[in-house]
Amino acid sequence: MAMAWVWTGMVVLSLVFGAVNGTMAEVSSAAMEGATAAVELCISMGGILCLWTGIMAIMSKCGLIDALSRLFRPLLRRLLPCACRDRETLNAVSANISCNLLGLGNAATPLGIRAARRMARGSEGVATDELCTLVVLNTASIQLMPTTIAGVRSAYGAAAPFDILPAVWLASALSVTVGLLSARLLSRLFRER
């Protein structure tokens, strides 16, 4: 429902600004151009998207997700000490993080939800500190290969669509660090009871 308001707001504001600025002709043709551009974009980035999901499928069949999950267990034990006492929660969280790193959003979400449900048992509808940490880990993007964005960049003629990777990694690392630190700080302000 939120998107209905955003969409209506943008279209109505465009009408108002078009009338005030005298840009109504441009607004009118822009609407048509936008619809065309959407189809063109989907087609021209479709190739990269398909290639990449194919490569990811090979990687996960090779056991890369399991290997990554094992790598992250020690770190997760420190971040979520209570939840990780439960073996199945630990497995779900570490697979969730691994899938997020590889950009497998469709696989990551059900794993994260399974972990969240187990962690929420007995919490009576109040988010615990560890649940907040899990959510922050999932709202901060930690994807190693942002393929959709590489697809968009290549669709518009980027010389090297993946040349932004080091910048993405640095920005992601800073963002997830600040997210976890502010969760730690805020947990003192918002007591559980």
Next chain:
Amino acid sequence: MDLSSLLVPVLLSVTAAVGLGRRVNVYDTLVDGAREGLSVSVKILPSLVGLLTAVYMFRASGAMEFLGDLLSPALELVGIPPETAALLFIRPVSGGGALAVGSDLIAQYGPDSYIGRVTAVMLGSTETTFYTIAVYFGSAGIRRTRYAVPAALAADLTGFVAAAFAVRLFFPL
């Protein structure tokens, strides 16, 4: 030859070779995976039509520029290019909307421009925060979210500022 041009060919060869070594039928797996990628493209197309229409209208009317001008003093203070103002608002709310605003910016300014790169890094280092929080807490039956929203938004804000900083760091003008 720079290092980043090695990345894709090396990744493809290593993945295929390791897969073959582990008796994975790499070609069939690749094709099956690609089919899944195609369904992702097809799935986002309808929403992208709706969103890009709105974004194009919003920019053509001058509303996008107005928003940028309005926020430019605050954004310039933290080093964020004001042209990306609309992206900051839509990013936490809608993944498709952010893709629409972002691809419009990349098309406008060029993928290898400063603004085009900052846009791409912003998209790559942040998530659809409100959607994710709703999905996780909704399915776990959590009603009191305590500080999850402010902490997640602090991460997003850091992502935006850090994106502009990282692009200036790795791609000096």
